[in-house]
Amino acid sequence: MLYSMPQSEHGSSHPLPYGPIYDVPKPLKNTDDVLHVMPESVIEIRDLGVGRFGMVSLAATVGLSFKDIRLGENDDKHRSLLVAIKKLSPDGGKNLRDSFEKEIKYMARLHHPNVVHLLGVCMVGTPFIMMEYMENGDLNEFLQKQNLVDDGVSLLQENEISPLVLLYMTVQIASGMRYLASQRVVHRDIATRNCLVGHDFVVKISDFGMSRKLYESFYYRVHGKLILPIRWMAYESFYGKFSVKSDVWAFGITMWEIHTLARYEPYHELIDEELIADAMKGDRRQRPARPAIVPDAIYDVMLRCWVHDPFMRGDFEEVYSRLFLAYTRMCQQCS
Ligand code: AMP
Numbered sequence: 095m096l097y098s099m100p101q102s103e104h105g106s107s108h109p110l111p112y113g114p115i116y117d118v119p120k121p122l123k124n125t126d127d128v129l130h131v132m133p134e135s136v137i138e139i140r141d142l143g144v145g146r147f148g149m150v151s152l153a154a155t156v157g158l159s160f161k162d163i164r165l166g167e168n169d170d171k172h173r174s175l176l177v178a179i180k181k182l183s184p185d186g187g188k189n190l191r192d193s194f195e196k197e198i199k200y201m202a203r204l205h206h207p208n209v210v211h212l213l214g215v216c217m218v219g220t221p222f223i224m225m226e227y228m229e230n231g232d233l234n235e236f237l238q239k240q241n242l243v244d245d246g247v248s249l250l251q252e253n254e255i256s257p258l259v260l261l262y263m264t265v266q267i268a269s270g271m272r273y274l275a276s277q278r279v280v281h282r283d284i285a286t287r288n289c290l291v292g293h294d295f296v297v298k299i300s301d302f303g304m305s306r307k308l309y310e311s312f313y314y315r316v317h318g319k320l321i322l323p324i325r326w327m328a329y330e331s332f333y334g335k336f337s338v339k340s341d342v343w344a345f346g347i348t349m350w351e352i353h354t355l356a357r358y359e360p361y362h363e364l365i366d367e368e369l370i371a372d373a374m375k376g377d378r379r380q381r382p383a384r385p386a387i388v389p390d391a392i393y394d395v396m397l398r399c400w401v402h403d404p405f406m407r408g409d410f411e412e413v414y415s416r417l418f419l420a421y422t423r424m425c426q427q428c429s
Pocket of ligand 1: 142143145146149150177178180210225226227228229230231232253299301
């Protein structure tokens with residue numbers, strides 16, 4: 095390991111018997127199963143942001159039909175579709191290329207309305223991943239631009255959001271995570287910064303790798319190298335254990351971010367070292383406080399995500415059904 099793990103109270107670096115909850119992921123797909131396009135299959139329009147592989151740009155497809163990119167049966171090659179392309183920076187070296195190919199393999203086998211869809215890849219020239227375009231960018235940035243409207247009756251204006259919509263977005267992420275868990279995919283870094291927002295508050299899970307330049311302050315650097323999203327991490331993850339259950343913990347923190355409109359980072363009152371010391375208290379560690387707009391039923395779901403023992407912690411089936419029920423009830427109250 096690049097860093098020394100904290101020792102558990104039993105002196106081992108593995109504080110609990112983790113066997114059964116650490117799934118063996120289903121085999122990754124070969125990149126050959128993915129549509130391969132050429133550099134001239136897209137025209138770049140503008141930059142969208144910088145990710146860990148390099149620049150992400152908005153582009154328009156050229157000469158590709160909906161059928162080609164498996165979005166329907168229409169084979170008209172004169173239509174153009176807006177897509178996001180994630181380019182692999184040429185100076186990233188072998189490690190970056192390996193993670194780039196890994197991200198392709200992960201994304202290629204995932205098909206769910208709340209998981210960003212891989213449309214194709216280009217492996218010649220500057221390699222890039224072609225993904226569906228999510229016009230409202232990442233959820234963290236999106237939330238920070240929103241103002242909360244809490245009267246339950248007014249129609250939302252530009253940059254306004256209501257508790258119902260916040261719950262709607264939460265339910266979508268839970269649905270995507272439930273799907274990932276069913277595929278035995280451990281995300282390891284679920285957070286608002288790693289979800290993307292489309293039209294009409296549609297949210298999709300993205301970024302199957304760790305680390306991002308834009309959000310460097312959210313990660314803890316160990317020996318200047320390994321970076322960890324400590325504020326989203328369950329106790330066992332400090333010992334190197336990531337699982338569907340540690341994803342559940344991180345999802346609880348993501349719910350908290352959503353309901354505070356991402357105005358604060360989780361445990362904002364603690365600096366990194368204090369946060370680590372607190373997390374080492376295990377079951378006695380602090381849990382983020384209930385955001386003002388969150389009713390008890392929803393805070394209860396967060397608390398189920400933050401149960402110390404991963405075996406006793408909720409799973410995505412439970413989390414999703416409880417959130418969906420809360421959402422349905424809130425819809426009935428609003429109608
Ligand atoms: P990433 O490499 O996923 O970290 O992406 C870096 C930034 O590019 C994100 O913060 C988004 O603002 C933007 N971005 C990434 N993927 C997409 C997409 N599919 N649609 C729209 N914007 C995106």
